[in-house]
Amino acid sequence: MPLLDVQNLTMRFGSLLANCEVSFSVEPGTIVGLIGPNGAGKTTLFNCVAGLYKPSGGRILFDGRDVTGLPSHRIARLGVARTFQVVRPLKEMTVLDNVLVGSYLRHRNPRKALAVAEECIERCFMKAWRDKPAGDLTMGNKKRLEVARALATNPKLLLLDESVAGLTSTEVREMVTLIRAIQDSGITILMVEHIMEAIMPIADKIVVLNGGVKIAEAPPGVVVEDERVITAYLGEKFSQRLKARREANGNA
Amino acid sequence: MNRTFKPTDLLWYGLLAALALLPLVPRLLANSFTAHVCILILLFASMAQSWNLLGGYCGQVSFGHSVFFGIGAYGAGIAMVTYQSTPWIGILVGALAAAAASALISYPCFRLKGHYFAIATFAIVEIFNRLFMVWDWIGGAMGLDYPILDDSWKHFMWSTNKTGYYYGALALFVLVFSLVRWIERHRLGYYLRAVREGQETAESLGVDSTRVKLSAMALSAFLAALCGAFFAQYNYRVDPPMVMSLDMSMRFVLITILGGVGTFYGPLLGAVILIPLQEYTRAYMSHLGTGVDLIVFGLIIILMMVKQPRGIMGVLADLKRLSGPARSAEVK
16 A cells, blocks of 8 residues: 555645645655655645645545645644645744754654754764854754654654755755665655755655656656657757657667 | 753842842832832833743734733622722623633734734734723722722732732743743743744744734733733722723833843833833823823833844843853963
């Protein structure tokens, strides 16, 4: 049974169709990448899964349970944690306090919540910033804080919304290592990402959206060869040229 | 969260011990005016702290707290005057009624965010003020005048000296401040601040923000009502303009803002500065006309908003930062 099963999800904002009949599934223990050009509806889909938006149509099953349209705090309680594309640190609170808000979800006892929070801070390499106000962090650290805070809620499924975008190349490598480590600890990951170097090596499956519609769902190696994906990213002309060149190579 | 004693704990318990022993200082509280000022400081600090729980920690600015204060005052007043009994049951009923009223009022209001929530709470004060003015069963515009009874804790009334009121105010202060201190260190405290700093983020971490805000509101109203009950007992009377007014609501807000919003000691510091100022200007500068204290009060608030919006606690933090590097340089 897939951990997350999105069935015919449709999200409409007025006359704008942000997601149209999108279906895909996420198997437990895997990393699934959600890619697509700007405006493809990736974040909208995320927000539907995380409960920030109520889908206009379709169903979302998490762990075999219909969670369509549940408020986000209930979805978080069921075991879905998310990060935000535009980072949202609780600015006036310290890094530790931010992560504590996450860990209090499963632990009422302050001592236990503190222990879990400390562990998550350590896992995300943020120990040196533990007592700094979250608003003062660099972008790289804010992105890591998003992950640490989400981890503290002890999720089954972690939704990462462009956690790598905007980082320096060293930070990208650190983040990829961190994501791998999170997967190794048994947490399933669905991530939206633009940086292909970050997502292609670690994803088990890639789902490609374009104009709100799913155009591919396959392992990374297959997706990069997919004609519709190349068209979506590089345009019709380039796709045709590539196809012609490939055929020429094939004939030779 | 281990059981080691932190310096801030020492400060708190030291302060409580000092306050408890204050009446033992010879001749200090014998002057009934000094005692009066001390009592008002404890009362207004408690009021500000009860507001701080919602307005400071949770970030929901309410101008409606005089309503809950008033309901609490009437709870005590009705028990004393209408039912001719001890105020204690009335105090409890009043506080519970205030908590219930606050939940009913705020449920629709919490759909409004930021300034719009604050504006909605303004209107509520006027509604309750008018309602209590015309409600004859509770005395209408005349209010309720207390009978003079024996000095005792049973009647919560002392006419010969103010020591009883002082300890009553101290008990209130300890209750309100200890509760806020406990909340600050437990889950609710973190959730309150998370809702203030980012409601959607808090929700994504499993925080039911509506429930958190309602709990903060109900607790805050309950505590404000206890303060109101004390106020009625202390003044031997209660009438609508005395307790349910925008002027009274503003005191909850401004004392906290002066001291430092969302900080534990802010409400106390605000009260320590504003109450003596208010009482002494009223006593010694009244020949200049009424409202001199409010003019000074207003000027201080304006100055504070311009120079340090985080209040006295902000000023203290600045001083600490300034003196910090200098001190370490001396050590070298």
